[in-house]
Amino acid sequence: MSSVEHFTEHARPEQFVWLNEPKVSRFGAGLEIVTDARTDFWQRTHYGFQRDDGHALLTRLRGDFALTTHVRYQPQTQYDQCGLMIRIDSNYWIKASTEFENEAHSRLGSVVTNRGYSDWATQDVLSSHTEMWYRISRRGPDYLIEASFDGARWLQLRIAHLHKQADTVLAGVYACSPIGGQFHCRFTELAIGESAWGGGEGG
Numbered sequence: 001m002s003s004v005e006h007f008t009e010h011a012r013p014e015q016f017v018w019l020n021e022p023k024v025s026r027f028g029a030g031l032e033i034v035t036d037a038r039t040d041f042w043q044r045t046h047y048g049f050q051r052d053d054g055h056a057l058l059t060r061l062r063g064d065f066a067l068t069t070h071v072r073y074q075p076q077t078q079y080d081q082c083g084l085m086i087r088i089d090s091n092y093w094i095k096a097s098t099e100f101e102n103e104a105h106s107r108l109g110s111v112v113t114n115r116g117y118s119d120w121a122t123q124d125v126l127s128s129h130t131e132m133w134y135r136i137s138r139r140g141p142d143y144l145i146e147a148s149f150d151g152a153r154w155l156q157l158r159i160a161h162l163h164k165q166a167d168t169v170l171a172g173v174y175a176c177s178p179i180g181g182q183f184h185c186r187f188t189e190l191a192i193g194e195s196a197w198g199g200g201e202g203g
Contacts, residue, residue, distance in 0.1 A: 004191045007031040012057070014173060019056040019087075030188040031173065033082070036142070037181025041085070041095055041119045041174065048118075051187065052090045054176030059192075062168045064138050066196040069173055070151060071187045072131040075100030077180025082187075084134045085174040086143065091116040092164040095174060096134045096145050096157065103127055110145045112160040121158050136181040137197035141165065 005013055009082030010028045012018070024034035033055055040051035061067070073082050096110040099122070106129070109122030133148040142161050147155040173190060177183045 002193045003087060004026075004189055006189050007187065007197040011147060013059075016057050016059045019058055019170075020053050021141045021177075022055045025055075028187045031190075032069050032184065033175045035080070035175050035177040035181055035185075037177060038179065039176040039181075040079075040177060040178040041093070041113075042178075043091065043113050043116050045117045051178070054174055055086070056085050056170075056174035057084065058087065058170040058172035060168050061171045061192065062139075062194040064140070065171070066135060066137040066191075066193050068133065068135040068189075068191040068193070069187055070131070070133050070183055070189055073098075073159060073183070073185035075127070075131065076183055077105070077177060079178040080175075080180065080183040082175035082183075082185040083132070083173070083192070085170075085172060086136055086138070086162075087170040088164050088166045092162050092166075094136065094143055094145065094162070095162060096147065097134060097174075098125060098129065099134055100127065100148075103200070108147055108157070110157050112158075112162075114161075114163045123157075128171070129166050135196060136171075137195045138169075139195055139197050146196075 026032040041054040081097040087093040107122035139145040
């Protein structure tokens, strides 16, 4: 299992489907998404609300894999975000991204949602970073979530578990703007390959 999609055709690749297609998106020079206003993926925790109206372009993947993307972005409003998503349904999913806070700093991290409740694990990064690489490796029901500033050196963000059993999941890229809108991001590639998560112990 190995493929790289650069989104060079001027149409959605046939193996991908939209979840909440944005009003504005373009294929050809990568995948450009311009977010609709007040879109988000979040379930219940702390804020109480349930939001499942962010934009995601997803494909079905079976078994273990590594999903990697490179994205350039121009955030404007607090919480503008784009990155990778793994999804079973609205109550069980993972997203990895950098969420914009202000001109000084943003939050690099991930959200894991189980049984309809989301958590959010983050670390501060400079908002001057306007391109990132993300990778999620699956091993059974467990996931290794990583990020990179250069596509070569990977930073572990977390190891997570999805509590619903599913051999096949939806996987791909996402973007949303919980407050504003018109957030521009461009995914230059989406690579699917063998899991980059080896054996060993830690934690």
